[in-house]
Amino acid sequence: MSLSLYAEVLIQGVLTGLVYGLMALGLSVIFGVVRVVNFAHGEFAVLAMYCAFVLFGLAGVDPIAASLPLAAVFFAVGYLMQRAIVQPFVTRPQHEQFILLVGVSLVITNGLLLAFGPESKHVDLSYSFDSYTLGGVLIDKTRVYGATAALVATAAVFAFFRYTMTGTAIRAAADNLTGAAVVGLDVKRLYAISFGLGLACVGAAGAIMMALTDMTPLLAPSLTLLAFTIVIVGGLGSMTGALAGGLLIGATEALASVIVSPAIKSMVSFGLLVLVLALRPQGLFGKAEA
Amino acid sequence: MFAFLTRRGAIALALLAAALLAAPFLVDRYILSIILLALLGAYLGQAWNILMGFCGLLSLGHAAYLGVGAYASAVLFVNYGIGPWAGVFVAIAAAIALAAAIGWLGFRFRIEGVYFALLTIAFAEIVRIGFDNWPFVGGAAGFFLPVSSATQHQWWNLRGGEVFFYYVALAMAAAALAAAAALRASKLGYALLAIREDPQAARALGVDVTRARFKALFISAALTSVGGVFTAFWTNNLFPAQVLEMSRSIDIILAPIVGGVGTLFGPIVGSFLLVPLGEALTDGLTALGVNAPGAKALVYGLLLMAIIAGTPSGLWPWLSRKLGLQERAE
Numbered sequence: 040m041s042l043s044l045y046a047e048v049l050i051q052g053v054l055t056g057l058v059y060g061l062m063a064l065g066l067s068v069i070f071g072v073v074r075v076v077n078f079a080h081g082e083f084a085v086l087a088m089y090c091a092f093v094l095f096g097l098a099g100v101d102p103i104a105a106s107l108p109l110a111a112v113f114f115a116v117g118y119l120m121q122r123a124i125v126q127p128f129v130t131r132p133q134h135e136q137f138i139l140l141v142g143v144s145l146v147i148t149n150g151l152l153l154a155f156g157p158e159s160k161h162v163d164l165s166y167s168f169d170s171y172t173l174g175g176v177l178i179d180k181t182r183v184y185g186a187t188a189a190l191v192a193t194a195a196v197f198a199f200f201r202y203t204m205t206g207t208a209i210r211a212a213a214d215n216l217t218g219a220a221v222v223g224l225d226v227k228r229l230y231a232i233s234f235g236l237g238l239a240c241v242g243a244a245g246a247i248m249m250a251l252t253d254m255t256p257l258l259a260p261s262l263t264l265l266a267f268t269i270v271i272v273g274g275l276g277s278m279t280g281a282l283a284g285g286l287l288i289g290a291t292e293a294l295a296s297v298i299v300s301p302a303i304k305s306m307v308s309f310g311l312l313v314l315v316l317a318l319r320p321q322g323l324f325g326k327a328e329a
Numbered sequence: 330m331f332a333f334l335t336r337r338g339a340i341a342l343a344l345l346a347a348a349l350l351a352a353p354f355l356v357d358r359y360i361l362s363i364i365l366l367a368l369l370g371a372y373l374g375q376a377w378n379i380l381m382g383f384c385g386l387l388s389l390g391h392a393a394y395l396g397v398g399a400y401a402s403a404v405l406f407v408n409y410g411i412g413p414w415a416g417v418f419v420a421i422a423a424a425i426a427l428a429a430a431i432g433w434l435g436f437r438f439r440i441e442g443v444y445f446a447l448l449t450i451a452f453a454e455i456v457r458i459g460f461d462n463w464p465f466v467g468g469a470a471g472f473f474l475p476v477s478s479a480t481q482h483q484w485w486n487l488r489g490g491e492v493f494f495y496y497v498a499l500a501m502a503a504a505a506l507a508a509a510a511a512l513r514a515s516k517l518g519y520a521l522l523a524i525r526e527d528p529q530a531a532r533a534l535g536v537d538v539t540r541a542r543f544k545a546l547f548i549s550a551a552l553t554s555v556g557g558v559f560t561a562f563w564t565n566n567l568f569p570a571q572v573l574e575m576s577r578s579i580d581i582i583l584a585p586i587v588g589g590v591g592t593l594f595g596p597i598v599g600s601f602l603l604v605p606l607g608e609a610l611t612d613g614l615t616a617l618g619v620n621a622p623g624a625k626a627l628v629y630g631l632l633l634m635a636i637i638a639g640t641p642s643g644l645w646p647w648l649s650r651k652l653g654l655q656e657r658a659e
Binding site (some may be wrong): 076120124125128130132133134135137138139141142143144145146148150153157166236256259260264268271275300302303306309310312313316317320325327 | 381387389410434436439440442443444446447448450451452454455457458461462511575576579582583586587590621622623624625626629630631632633638639641
């Protein structure tokens with residue numbers, strides 16, 4: 040096996056990892072603020088993939104371009120979902136939140152199964168098979184576009200939390216809930232915005248993924264697990280961690296699938312997860328709990 | 330053991346026991362198979378509840394213990410001719426070894442709460458992918474036991490007809506209930522409840538928290554693996570995508586959560602609600618002419634959301650209060 044093949048695989052993995060990172064960022068934002076683990080995360084990603092698929096079929100919209108409107112729609116869905124369904128569960132035990140979101144995931148997956156059937160779907164883009172050559176290394180054009188879009192979206196989320204008033208207020212609520220309520224912040228609204236932002240990340244990431252891979256409703260649980268692995272490795276609740284975890288897992292899985300075998304690749308990332316939990320339970324970028 | 334039940338509660342329990350014992354003579358095979366599934370669900374739920382309900386550790390990977398137990402006993406039986414009554418001990422040993430690895434990581438490094446839950450998922454997935462790619466146990470194509478016929482009663486090899494398996498499941502569910510009740514009344518049981526409420530306070534009172542957690546984890550894993558042995562010999566086929574899948578873990582924990590986490594009768598009430606509900610949905614939708622795959626699970630998901638939103642601490646606490654079945658809250 041030549042060195043350039045490894046370089047190729049590594050670059051593909053890193054590019055895919057950026058998209059994974061955006062998806063995981065959504066999970067991390069929701070957990071970091073609302074303290075609810077979104078066990079339906081992969082299901083929302085697959086829902087976004089189907090939306091992108093339908094948009095492509097009906098109007099020929101490029102899935103990567105569709106990531107912007109889908110992020111907006113998913114924001115609204117997340118906002119309403121937090122207000123209507125999740126909010127009463129915020130103070131309830133984890134296992135009850137888990138059951139609620141298992142319910143949500145069953146509804147999404149099976150709704151999609153009913154509507155589209157179990158066959159795998161994919162989109163053919165005009166540039167699907169194009170690639171760039173960089174010093175003898177081939178890089179997929181789709182992946183470059185997708186990763187760029189993911190990076191822009193990630194940067195936008197970071198900028199929102201850093202530079203806007205609402206973003207700052209959300210960080211305050213995440214740091215000190217009581218304090219935030221005392222100074223008069225509308226915590227329920229901030230939670231709804233955070234859940235909305237979390238789903239906006241998945242919406243955008245899902246749309247981009249439609250350009251990169253085939254998809255079926257049955258893919259959802261493995262995407263949920265992928266997002267979990269990334270945020271645990273990076274640090275649950277840490278935004279930088281989600282991005283770094285995405286890159287790390289993307290690269291590891293890509294390399295593992297050529298070095299060992301594609302079937303084993305997710306085992307390698309779970310192994311990485313166990314290793315991180317053992318050595319640094321709060322994740323690479325997480326804050327240790329006092 | 331069940332002193333907390335009122336007179337009315339004790340009578341209800343006795344009536345339930347009598348009805349379940351008599352069921353094979355009263356109902357047809359289809360209904361019996363549903364009750365059997367509910368009993369198995371109650372048994373597995375009870376096993377999970379010992380870890381979550383008594384000790385406060387949320388495991389989302391119990392399918393791993395189930396699958397390991399199922400595969401261990403099935404492989405011993407088919408490849409080496411070792412019957413399940415011996416194989417069950419190997420199954421238990423294998424499940425405890427797996428639990429020891431999870432516990433060692435989790436407890437030694439203080440991985441708690443949601444992190445522990447995600448650790449259990451990671452382990453269960455590693456086990457599933459491992460079995461999926463392990464040719465010796467058939468990989469993803471599955472592992473099969475020779476089908477037993479209804480006439481061939483070899484109870485010593487756990488081979489027999491539907492009624493035989495029904496009584497085995499009933500005995501297991503009853504034994505798990507008795508074991509959970511005995512555990513809760515024991516010194517270890519009190520230690521576990523103390524840990525569930527406040528690990529640090531329990532430690533301050535001299536409870537060896539790590540040791541007690543290991544014990545709860547081992548008991549829970551061992552009981553679950555015995556359920557796996559039953560599953561293997563009852564269904565005669567094992568696929569990693571069925572016995573080891575994440576959705577299997579979710580199935581195991583739905584009944585005790587819906588019934589009431591940490592209660593003795595919660596897993597039973599939950600299972601006897603959810604299993605027939607699932608079956609009724611299948612029948613009901615078919616009768617309505619809806620035959621599409623996914624319709625049942627979609628409605629089931631909605632019902633699950635409604636149930637969990639409506640009864641925060643589970644059905645059993647609410648039910649027993651309404652009907653006056655127990656003296657004090659469990």
